[in-house]
Amino acid sequence: MDTQRPKNITIFDVAQASGVSYSTVSRVLNGFTFVKESTRLKVLEAAEELGYVANMQARSLAGGKSKVIGLLVPQLDNGYINEICRGIDQALVKVGYDLMLYTTHHEKDKEAKYVKAITNGLTDGLLLLVPLVPAAYIAMLREQNYPYVLIDQGDNAGESYIVDSTNWQGAYDATKHLLELGHSRIAFVSGIPELSSSRDRLEGFKAALQEYDVPFDSSLIAEGFFEAELAIEATTYLLSLNPRPSAIFASNDLSALGAMEAVRQAKLRIPEDISIIGFDDIPQASITYPKLTTIRQPLEQMGRVAVKLLLEQIEKPDLKPRRVTLATQLVVRDSVKQIA
């Protein structure tokens, strides 16, 4: 507000126009406390006429709700995060909340200060879509009794609202799918070892193997860290094995995409020479060629549920944290083929 901008019409103007005190206006605007229906209507009408729009900063400063929630993400560059954001956005629009987007850019050192700034800012709550949330975060959040929900990650303490999906089951299903199509030499491109989702996927993989009496071979595990680049390297290594694996289970679609690239670079064909299955079902999965068979995480839905859980806390601050785990689903497309 630097230069001469027209004065905003405030709750005060509305009060004047409707002939009541401005605290009454505040009351009707917030829907709280009983107000005579006639005055209520009068105020609403005046507000409408004057084109009044609430000033969220003032409201928030004064101790009300800002109707803004924060979303903390590491960065803005993959379909996975984007899909969840969409779900969040959808849910937020419905309830008339706005979104403040914070990107951490992996600056772990500044994170505590960051979270502090966010919580004492205008947001009513915080959605954490960051892998590897330092416990410090959570402790601070809990301490301040600040509403937050963890998306797709655990908190090692069971004291947070969490939304995630069936990682173990999904990995189990993926592996089983491969096994049932005759694959037995199945390589695994792992994720970020510190993440429970990664570990669960590996466990699901092992469990399926065991169930089909296929011995687990650790030389068939290569580290992909959920990244395309590293997955290319990992896959290149896996392809050099002798005998070569007949299928690769990549811990997420991003690394599956990397795996596909590596296979192409090696002049091999998918799925004729090697089958690939991913995890997530990000939008890119269905536009690659061949289209990627994968385990679908209901990403958008996770976003929506996260918002729901957050609003739940904002409205009823004393509820016990709960965890919602959504079901994954096998999506069969073209990157896996049956073998002898």
Added chain:
Amino acid sequence: MDTQRPKNITIFDVAQASGVSYSTVSRVLNGFTFVKESTRLKVLEAAEELGYVANMQARSLAGGKSKVIGLLVPQLDNGYINEICRGIDQALVKVGYDLMLYTTHHEKDKEAKYVKAITNGLTDGLLLLVPLVPAAYIAMLREQNYPYVLIDQGDNAGESYIVDSTNWQGAYDATKHLLELGHSRIAFVSGIPELSSSRDRLEGFKAALQEYDVPFDSSLIAEGFFEAELAIEATTYLLSLNPRPSAIFASNDLSALGAMEAVRQAKLRIPEDISIIGFDDIPQASITYPKLTTIRQPLEQMGRVAVKLLLEQIEKPDLKPRRVTLATQLVVRDSVKQIA
């Protein structure tokens, strides 16, 4: 702020701790006006020690800068928007600004009110990444002298800060590339006719045709509206033509992806049976198979420049609007082949 949350430490606490008045604290925190170096240090130290973090709402309410900028986008679901967002984010982080993200969801009816709410909110400026911004928007913004910049779109009035890229030239280059590789029956999947970028691309296309003495054939134009779905339909139509075009220039990558899908559905091969070229170079362009030859728009850079232009206005409210047009570039990949 509902339940008993620990009181935030304020500028006042810092003042007390450092033995100065709290307006002095405000001064050093804002870097303004001369303050004795010794007191300055004292204050900074106290602030650090107490873990003080500024309350942006209060600051903004009081007439200062909130260090938050708003970004208005139609929705959150394509690489194009996402790439620009990344650039915006990168630039913002560097200058210590936060991002408020607004999605319009194409609710044109509520837009005026929306913009009003945004401008009287805590943001210091607004980035508009929405196609077809109603003139009403702009008028209101200008009227309030509120800092904003239009990304990848004109304003029909030359009174706005704008960042875009060489749409005409890019389309010209794409077409020329095709022509030089021997194509002459080139189809064009158009964008959103109301957008100047769409029109410029069509014009560039025509210009190249003319330069190579290839008569423009309007039956080779099909409407794609910058969407994958519609591009599939459009392309399916184009493929039914007799003789079939040997190449398709899609107005953006999203529709190029749709075109590729349609070609596949028709059991034809790219680029053996038909060449395809896109526009944008969204991330997906390089992971399709075959990889898409396209015209690269410096999306991230556009985002960065947009932020730069916005900050320029915020800092110097009286500058004249300017327009920055960035260069596009042909990116040759695998979806176009030379023909006899």
Added chain:
DNA sequence: CTGAAAGCGCTAACAG
């Protein structure tokens, strides 16, 4: 049911 009054945390003149 509704007015009056006290801040929320901070910036911005205005005096020293």
Added chain:
DNA sequence: CTGTTAGCGCTTTCAG
């Protein structure tokens, strides 16, 4: 150079 004093727009007791 630094303290004092008003508000910014709104929510919230506290009295009527």
